[in-house]
Amino acid sequence: MKFSDFGFKKFINDSLEEIGFVYPTKIQEKVIPLIKKHKSVIAQSHTGTGKTHSFLLPILNNINYDETNKIQCLIVTPTRELARQIYENTKELLKFNDKGTVSLFVGGDDIEKSIQNVKTKQPTIVIGTPTRLKKMYEEGNLYITTSKYVVIDECDMIFDLGFIEEVDLMLSKMNKDVNVSLFSATINNGLKPFLQKYLSNSIFIENMDTNPTNKNIEHVLIWTKNKENKDVLRTITKSLNPYVCMIFLNKKDQIKEIISWLNEFGIKNVGELHGDLDSRQRTSMQKRIQSGEFKWIVASDVAARGIDIDGVSHIISVDLPKDLDYYIHRSGRTGRNQYSGKSYVLFNSTNQHQIDELKSKGITFTNFKLVNNELQEVNTVKKKKEFNSELPVNVETKKIIDKYKGKKVKPGYKKRRKAEIEKVKKDIRRKHIKESIAKIKKDKYKKRREELFDN
Known part of the structure; x- marks a missing residue:
């Protein structure tokens, strides 16, 4: 199947041709026809499976561009970075449409400037983060209740960050016939009341493009007992020649330290994604990362969630996240499109229960330890214990x-x-x-x- 088989309007087909999109991903094949027929969808899908275009394409196709000065689509995301990425994707698809307009509303941007931009004319498509969108709506600057389509992207993360109430408030003001679609990497029990309230008649789509047992990804455990993380990281980085390597940490205050270590190792140009960057820095860094400027990127899970970064060949987890679904997100950034990838985890005995849980999900690890500043594979097959009569x-x-x-x-x-x-x-x-x-x-x-x- 090709994108040309969906029967999109000419401006969309022209945009797809310029971008070079020919064949849809699995989730796009499933979701596009449904939203195009005005069906609500709950799609469970990881980053990098093509979910953004699975909702943008049919919605942009269905919008009535003769209705000016009226918001017709609201897209809510948990982070500024993801909102900006969707905003850029939307502008790209509207290149050959001179009637459609799109506006971005995220925390950290100049709110007065945002207000001035919509004072005389409401955009066709609105994209933003929950708190900023709610503020713009409550102060009478955005008339979101006219929306015919609402998309909630990375909903599990919106819930985890405590923003679901803002989304609930905005949806409660919408017309009953509004088309609501939700995209999420995981669907946890905490989301069920929300789903029952707004998406009880939705069609559930589970996508299998990315899963924990992706055979293209090699998962590597590195035993760090009696070793400093700095020494282990030095050895790993010296052994790699990545196309792009992403290094993940749980705490954003560790990121500067890791970057200084990399600088000591001779790696001078390092990208960074975390919450301590101000709005301008985050926008600039995101553009530089997506342009392929950096071979090495240090990131927190929250800041990097949902952002597509091409060509990631290696992942290094300096520590394991408490929510192990985030490890699936991390490792799933590599091993895409039939390319192989490696995901390294720095490991000690305190992580054993997490490793056991990941193994129960179907992940197989290769074990290594640091010997004389070199990585050496460890044979984990347990020898049969000799009988000890004195025990x-x-x-x-x-x-x-x-x-x-x-x-x-x-x-x-x-x-x-x-x-x-x-x-x-x-x-x-x-x-x-x-x-x-x-x-x-x-x-x-x-x-x-x-x-x-x-x-």
Whole structure:
């Protein structure tokens, strides 16, 4: 199937031809015909699957451009970066349409300038972040209630960041026949009341273009025990020659430190995506990143979410996110379009439960450790343990077995013997757990005292 088969208006086909889009992605094949027929959609899809054009193309095709000075489409996103990206995509598609207008409203931009831009004429399409859109609406500057289409992009992130109430308020003011579509990487239980309120008659689309078990991605665990992250990162970066490598951290205040490390390693030109950049810096950085200026990019999950960055060949997670879905987003940025990619994770024993959870999702890791400043693969196949007769559990088990030796066999003796052995094992395990907990508490107490009183 080709884009030309959808029956779009001429200005859209001309724009697609100039951009070089010929074949739709899987999610575009599924979603475009539905929205084009005015159906509401809930689409579960990760970044990089083509979701933005899956809603932009049919909506821009359906809008009545003879109705001027009237908002017909509202697109809500969780971050400024994603809003700007969709804004640029929309302008690109409207290049051969002299009637359609689009405006961007995000936090950090000059609000007075935004007000002046819409004072005399309302745009056809409005794109923005929840708080700024709500403010513009409540102060009577944006007449969003005329919208025929509403798109909520990366809705799970909007929910996680606490902006769902702003979206709820705006939707509550809309006409009942407004077409609402929602796009989200995950659909969690917290979203269910919202979905039932506004999208109860929607068609659910699950896209499989990107998934945790993408065979094009090699997941690599690097054991960091007794090693500094700086030394491990130095070794990794020296071993790579990436097209684009993205380095992710959980805390934005760590980003400057990582950039200074990279500079020490001889990597001078580094892109950065995080919340501490002001509006102008973020806009400039986003344009530079998407133009392909940087080979190395350091980012926080929130700032980078939803932004398409071409050619990512390597991912490095300096730490694992608390919400492991974010690891799926991170690693899913590489290994696209039949190209291979690698996702490195710096790992220690405190991350084991997270690694186990990722493995349960179908992710297979290759294990490495740092030996003499080189990465060395670790064989994780466990050798069969030799029997140790001196272990307490084995000593007690032997006593029980010896107790039954030479005795006359009675009905049920095997069950009684097995039950006694299991009780011994259980008691020893319980004792071991108690001792382990006591040791952990003692170590935590010691560490806390050192933090409080060590000068």
